Amino acid sequence: MPSSAALTVESLGFVVGGAPILHDVDLEVAPGEMIGVIGPNGAGKTTLFNMISGIHAPTTGRVLLDGRDITHQPVHRRALAGLGRTFQTSNLFPGLSVLENVRLAAQRRLGGNLSVLRFPRRSDRASTVAMEHLDEVGLAGLADVLAGGLSHGDKRKLEIAVLLAMQPGVILLDEPMAGVARADVPGLSEVIRRMHRDHHSTVLMVEHHIDVVMGLVERVAVLHQGTILALDEPDRIMADPLVQSAYLGAPV
Numbered sequence: 001m002p003s004s005a006a007l008t009v010e011s012l013g014f015v016v017g018g019a020p021i022l023h024d025v026d027l028e029v030a031p032g033e034m035i036g037v038i039g040p041n042g043a044g045k046t047t048l049f050n051m052i053s054g055i056h057a058p059t060t061g062r063v064l065l066d067g068r069d070i071t072h073q074p075v076h077r078r079a080l081a082g083l084g085r086t087f088q089t090s091n092l093f094p095g096l097s098v099l100e101n102v103r104l105a106a107q108r109r110l111g112g113n114l115s116v117l118r119f120p121r122r123s124d125r126a127s128t129v130a131m132e133h134l135d136e137v138g139l140a141g142l143a144d145v146l147a148g149g150l151s152h153g154d155k156r157k158l159e160i161a162v163l164l165a166m167q168p169g170v171i172l173l174d175e176p177m178a179g180v181a182r183a184d185v186p187g188l189s190e191v192i193r194r195m196h197r198d199h200h201s202t203v204l205m206v207e208h209h210i211d212v213v214m215g216l217v218e219r220v221a222v223l224h225q226g227t228i229l230a231l232d233e234p235d236r237i238m239a240d241p242l243v244q245s246a247y248l249g250a251p252v
């Protein structure tokens, strides 16, 4: 029977110089589900994201988006097919304003002119949509500020506004809390929670802050030595002796 998952990772493997970086990774993310991927340093989390988003080709296995095989599609085709991603390091346009960053994404989706040199009116459709998304992430008041001048936490919120403007079917969040000041973590968590709740977004999130992951997601995948050790609801993951032993360092 064909899978109804929004994102499917099937028997994924990645070998470099004879060393298996990932092996036998199977994962299904249901439409509207948010799954957190945790695991120790070097477990293969970023590599898994790079396979899903098309930065590296897997050695074995497949990646399916809404049941369609995208394993051999380049990054931009996957984006067009509805796969959105944030990176550990920001991929915003630092010299453009906060509003312009989101408006460009909205224009791309709405099919408008991509130029930022035409001085579009604040009332055009893409600007209106962009302002709505900035409002959602709490950045409407900073619309005219240059993106490069934002705090790390606000850059992450802006990246989420950009994603919302692109309306991807599946969102990959790569360590959204990386570099974010401790005081800004709860606010950014809330923005992710609202994005998931209000837009029914399908999300796969790698994050080192376990407390953040546990409070946000429906299920947690524990990646260990290149494969998924456990996949379950947060409470059950925290209580799993295998996970405690392998990941949290506690004795079994």
Ligand SMILES: Nc1ncnc2c1ncn2[C@@H]1O[C@H](COP(=O)(O)OP(=O)(O)OP(=O)(O)O)[C@@H](O)[C@H]1O
Binding pocket: 016, 021, 039, 040, 041, 042, 043, 044, 045, 046, 047, 048
């Ligand atoms: N292209 C590559 N060539 C060689 N080794 C690689 C390559 N990509 C990843 N690795 C190795 O694979 C392992 C997994 O790396 P990866 O960055 O995916 O782990 P991670 O779980 O994201 O770690 P971290 O939590 O530190 O970000 C590491 O040992 C890394 O050095």
